[in-house]
Amino acid sequence: MGVPILLSSKTQENFVTVWSRHTAAEWRFDMETKKNNGISEYGELVRQKRRASELTEENLAERIEMSDRQIRNIEKGITIPKLDTVIKIGTALDMNLGELNALG
Secondary structure (H helix, E strand, O other): OOOOOOOOHHHHHHHHHHHOOOOHHHHHHHHHHHHHOOOOHHHHHHHHHHHHOOOOHHHHHHHHOOOHHHHHHHHHOOOOOOHHHHHHHHHHOOOOHHHHHHHO
């Protein structure tokens, strides 16, 4: 695969601070609820940010060491990403923590 993203300690600290109120189980529950309601806000946000960054699904996948199929499934709302995946994607796409926080 491509070169993995190395998170700076400051970036990791920022994500941990914002998401410390969420356990992995809470994140998955929130996302499962939205998926069951036909809402894929997170997937749509990822798609918008990826396109704005002029990245293909393959480019993003390489950056975070995932398959392009996994990225596609997240964007379509088929797959509910784990919290660590959300952090990797957020870092790769330079997402604003407020954007992610607004989803939860």
